[in-house]
Amino acid sequence: MQVVQYNDIHVQSPIVFIGIPDVGLVGSIAVSYIIDKMQMQEIGYIESDRLPPILLVREGRVKNPIRIYSTNYSVAIIADTPLPPNLLADFSSSVSRWLKSINTRLVVNVTGLPVQNRMSIDRPQVLYVLTDRDAVDMKGTNAIALSDGIIIGVYASITKSCMNDDIPVLTLLAQSHSSFPDPFASIEALSVINKALSMNIDLSELMHEAELIRIRTRELMKQTESMLTESRLKGPTFYG
């Protein structure tokens, strides 16, 4: 597995957002929205002959399933397909090596924390795990530090690889539905990102479009659900 860049990139010490299909598609929805709102440009993709044979066609153009976008200060990695468990280690180490090569300041993972009573929760709580306490000041956010627990799956793999490469990682876990796309969980995670990283992503469009997003991401949710079930990772990607 390797990172392919279209051109040399000129982003220095970026913050890197990672959105891979997972519980409630919380990360996929949040990072897609960041890419759109920050008007990021596609700068490359991740290549592997072991990835599922999927290509996305958007506005008549063929796109790779795992793409990399950037602006001057930020990078985003997003996937249109859930990653098979047997590729996670390879994916994570390839991404981490590349992140090291571009002198990444911070990796931000966004994911869902499945809760049984999600229906009765109006505003999902966001928990966080920070591998380097000095990397981000989380005091001004509503997020709660996870004191004890286990994270499983793609974000655990990315975090491990980045720790090995001395790249700080902030993982945000927003309470979410496990089997349904949950853009409201993404909104809460993005609110934390806005405060923690002094960003100003306008969330009104995501709130307004949330129901349509839930309909349009059903197929990806179903694929992701199948993959999580197959890999026996269904249920909590976190144990506390």
Added chain:
Amino acid sequence: MSDIFDMMDEMDRRMRRLMDRIFADAYSDLYDMERRELRPLTNITETDDEVIVSIDLPCARKDNIELKATSDTLYIKAKMDRCVRISNVDFEHYSRSIRLPSRVDASNARASFKGGVLQVRLPKKIEGSGINIE
């Protein structure tokens, strides 16, 4: 000359039917292309006493949901408050029948709808009867 146009029309019809079939096969779990209905995502869990079915119904409103249950199947129909176009097809309804993992007492089912998610709790049917030991 009209023969050629008739032939082209027929080819077009066949192609459309073929595309509809391919599309329907690919997404049969999520779409009913013929009826132009979405099949909602569902999640079924069980406790000792209940079967709990959660159904994702974005763009639906409580007043436009029809729910029926028998001892082994739950039927849901719902009208969406807007038309959603997916792959050039307009969808306005949800519809799905859901086979339940245990037999239930449908007459005592309860349902709630919040945030576009319908949750139906169906008490399990108690099979058999207790025997007193003298």
